[in-house]
Protein backbone atom coordinates (compact mmCIF):
# COMPACT_ATOMS: atom_id res chain seq x y z
CA UNK A 1 0.00 0.00 0.00
CA UNK A 2 1.38 3.40 -0.90
CA UNK A 3 2.32 5.56 2.06
CA UNK A 4 0.09 8.62 2.43
CA UNK A 5 0.02 9.44 -1.25
CA UNK A 6 0.18 13.20 -1.49
CA UNK A 7 -2.38 14.46 -3.93
CA UNK A 8 -0.65 16.41 -6.61
CA UNK A 9 -2.12 19.72 -7.49
CA UNK A 10 -2.54 20.69 -11.07
CA UNK A 11 -1.45 24.31 -11.61
CA UNK A 12 -3.87 24.55 -14.51
CA UNK A 13 -6.85 24.05 -12.23
CA UNK A 14 -8.76 27.30 -11.78
CA UNK A 15 -8.47 27.45 -8.00
CA UNK A 16 -4.85 26.40 -7.78
CA UNK A 17 -2.46 29.29 -7.35
CA UNK A 18 1.18 29.13 -8.36
CA UNK A 19 3.33 31.25 -6.04
CA UNK A 20 6.58 30.79 -7.97
CA UNK A 21 6.68 34.51 -8.71
CA UNK A 22 6.19 35.50 -5.09
CA UNK A 23 9.56 36.00 -3.37
CA UNK A 24 9.82 33.89 -0.21
CA UNK A 25 10.77 36.92 1.73
CA UNK A 26 8.42 37.98 4.53
CA UNK A 27 6.41 40.98 3.44
CA UNK A 28 6.66 40.36 -0.29
CA UNK A 29 3.24 40.75 -1.88
CA UNK A 30 1.59 39.93 -5.17
CA UNK A 31 -1.96 40.57 -6.20
CA UNK A 32 -4.02 37.91 -7.84
CA UNK A 33 -7.04 38.85 -9.86
CA UNK A 34 -8.65 36.11 -11.78
CA UNK A 35 -12.09 35.07 -12.99
CA UNK A 36 -12.59 31.34 -12.90
CA UNK A 37 -15.54 29.09 -13.46
CA UNK A 38 -17.25 27.91 -10.31
CA UNK A 39 -16.64 24.31 -9.31
CA UNK A 40 -19.44 21.81 -8.88
CA UNK A 41 -21.44 21.76 -5.60
CA UNK A 42 -20.32 25.13 -4.31
CA UNK A 43 -23.10 25.94 -1.86
CA UNK A 44 -25.98 24.37 -0.05
CA UNK A 45 -28.94 22.39 -1.22
CA UNK A 46 -31.31 25.35 -1.51
CA UNK A 47 -28.87 27.98 -2.70
CA UNK A 48 -25.58 27.65 -4.50
CA UNK A 49 -23.12 29.15 -6.95
CA UNK A 50 -24.15 27.76 -10.33
CA UNK A 51 -21.49 25.43 -11.64
CA UNK A 52 -19.46 27.13 -14.36
CA UNK A 53 -20.62 30.64 -13.46
CA UNK A 54 -18.02 33.37 -13.01
CA UNK A 55 -16.17 33.36 -9.72
CA UNK A 56 -14.05 36.44 -9.30
CA UNK A 57 -10.95 36.23 -7.13
CA UNK A 58 -9.55 39.51 -5.94
CA UNK A 59 -6.72 38.49 -3.66
CA UNK A 60 -3.37 39.46 -2.38
CA UNK A 61 -0.70 36.92 -1.53
CA UNK A 62 1.80 37.89 1.13
CA UNK A 63 4.89 35.97 2.10
CA UNK A 64 5.17 35.38 5.82
CA UNK A 65 7.93 33.48 7.56
CA UNK A 66 6.03 30.20 7.63
CA UNK A 67 4.12 30.35 4.39
CA UNK A 68 1.83 32.49 2.30
CA UNK A 69 -1.06 34.51 3.62
CA UNK A 70 -3.95 34.85 1.19
CA UNK A 71 -6.49 37.59 1.77
CA UNK A 72 -9.05 39.48 -0.23
CA UNK A 73 -12.48 38.80 -1.62
CA UNK A 74 -14.35 36.27 -3.68
CA UNK A 75 -17.33 37.43 -5.70
CA UNK A 76 -19.90 35.67 -7.76
CA UNK A 77 -23.56 34.92 -8.17
CA UNK A 78 -25.97 32.66 -6.38
CA UNK A 79 -29.03 30.82 -7.56
CA UNK A 80 -31.55 29.20 -5.30
CA UNK A 81 -35.15 28.81 -4.33
CA UNK A 82 -37.14 30.73 -1.74
CA UNK A 83 -37.99 28.47 1.17
CA UNK A 84 -41.39 30.13 1.57
CA UNK A 85 -42.72 30.63 -1.94
CA UNK A 86 -40.34 28.54 -4.10
CA UNK A 87 -39.66 31.48 -6.40
CA UNK A 88 -36.16 31.49 -7.86
CA UNK A 89 -33.59 33.59 -6.07
CA UNK A 90 -30.67 35.16 -7.85
CA UNK A 91 -28.26 37.40 -6.05
CA UNK A 92 -24.62 38.22 -5.92
CA UNK A 93 -22.17 37.69 -3.11
CA UNK A 94 -18.91 39.26 -2.06
CA UNK A 95 -17.19 37.43 0.77
CA UNK A 96 -13.87 38.08 2.49
CA UNK A 97 -11.21 35.43 2.55
CA UNK A 98 -8.18 35.28 4.80
CA UNK A 99 -6.13 32.15 5.16
CA UNK A 100 -2.58 31.12 5.89
CA UNK A 101 -1.00 28.36 3.84
CA UNK A 102 2.05 26.85 5.48
CA UNK A 103 5.15 25.85 3.56
CA UNK A 104 5.75 22.13 3.48
CA UNK A 105 8.12 21.17 6.32
CA UNK A 106 7.71 24.51 8.12
CA UNK A 107 7.24 24.53 11.88
CA UNK A 108 3.66 25.66 11.35
CA UNK A 109 3.08 22.72 9.06
CA UNK A 110 4.45 20.37 11.69
CA UNK A 111 2.65 21.86 14.67
CA UNK A 112 -0.84 22.48 13.33
CA UNK A 113 -3.61 20.35 11.94
CA UNK A 114 -4.65 20.42 8.33
CA UNK A 115 -7.98 21.96 9.21
CA UNK A 116 -6.42 24.83 11.18
CA UNK A 117 -3.93 26.02 8.62
CA UNK A 118 -3.82 25.30 4.91
CA UNK A 119 -0.89 23.54 3.33
CA UNK A 120 1.20 24.45 0.34
CA UNK A 121 2.38 21.80 -2.03
CA UNK A 122 5.67 23.10 -3.25
CA UNK A 123 4.84 26.48 -4.74
CA UNK A 124 1.20 25.61 -5.24
CA UNK A 125 -1.81 26.54 -3.14
CA UNK A 126 -5.20 24.92 -3.50
CA UNK A 127 -7.69 27.67 -2.80
CA UNK A 128 -10.76 25.54 -3.30
CA UNK A 129 -11.34 24.50 0.35
CA UNK A 130 -10.88 28.09 1.56
CA UNK A 131 -13.19 29.46 -1.12
CA UNK A 132 -15.74 26.78 -0.32
CA UNK A 133 -15.67 27.60 3.41
CA UNK A 134 -15.88 31.33 2.83
CA UNK A 135 -18.83 31.06 0.44
CA UNK A 136 -20.79 28.37 2.25
CA UNK A 137 -20.53 30.11 5.63
CA UNK A 138 -22.29 33.18 4.28
CA UNK A 139 -25.20 31.31 2.75
CA UNK A 140 -28.52 31.27 4.55
CA UNK A 141 -29.72 27.79 5.46
CA UNK A 142 -33.28 28.98 4.81
CA UNK A 143 -33.00 31.29 1.83
CA UNK A 144 -35.91 33.63 1.10
CA UNK A 145 -36.58 35.74 -1.98
CA UNK A 146 -36.95 38.76 0.29
CA UNK A 147 -36.99 39.09 4.08
CA UNK A 148 -40.74 39.78 4.23
CA UNK A 149 -41.81 37.20 1.68
CA UNK A 150 -45.29 36.22 2.84
CA UNK A 151 -45.11 32.79 1.21
CA UNK A 152 -47.96 30.89 -0.31
CA UNK A 153 -51.56 30.63 0.80
CA UNK A 154 -51.57 27.34 2.68
CA UNK A 155 -54.90 26.44 1.14
CA UNK A 156 -54.71 27.31 -2.53
CA UNK A 157 -50.95 27.52 -2.97
CA UNK A 158 -51.03 30.91 -4.67
CA UNK A 159 -48.40 33.47 -3.72
CA UNK A 160 -49.95 35.82 -1.18
CA UNK A 161 -48.50 38.75 -3.14
CA UNK A 162 -50.71 37.80 -6.06
CA UNK A 163 -53.87 37.61 -3.98
CA UNK A 164 -56.06 40.48 -2.76
CA UNK A 165 -55.60 41.60 0.82
CA UNK A 166 -57.78 39.61 3.17
CA UNK A 167 -57.74 36.64 0.86
CA UNK A 168 -59.22 33.64 2.60
CA UNK A 169 -61.22 30.54 2.13
CA UNK A 170 -63.98 31.26 4.59
CA UNK A 171 -66.72 29.60 2.61
CA UNK A 172 -65.13 26.18 2.65
CA UNK A 173 -66.36 23.13 4.43
CA UNK A 174 -66.23 23.71 8.22
CA UNK A 175 -64.00 20.66 8.62
CA UNK A 176 -61.32 22.46 6.60
CA UNK A 177 -61.77 25.51 8.78
CA UNK A 178 -60.97 23.36 11.79
CA UNK A 179 -57.80 22.18 10.07
CA UNK A 180 -56.89 25.74 9.24
CA UNK A 181 -57.18 26.80 12.86
CA UNK A 182 -55.03 23.85 13.78
CA UNK A 183 -52.28 24.87 11.40
CA UNK A 184 -52.49 28.43 12.73
CA UNK A 185 -51.82 27.33 16.26
CA UNK A 186 -48.83 25.38 15.07
CA UNK A 187 -47.19 28.48 13.62
Ligand SMILES: [Zn+2]
Nearest residue numbers: 082085145149
Ligand atom coordinates in the same frame (compact mmCIF):
# COMPACT_ATOMS: atom_id res chain seq x y z
ZN1 LIG B 1 -40.43 34.03 -1.48
Ligand SMILES: [Zn+2]
Nearest residue numbers: 153155156157
Ligand atom coordinates in the same frame (compact mmCIF):
# COMPACT_ATOMS: atom_id res chain seq x y z
ZN1 LIG C 1 -55.81 30.79 -0.91
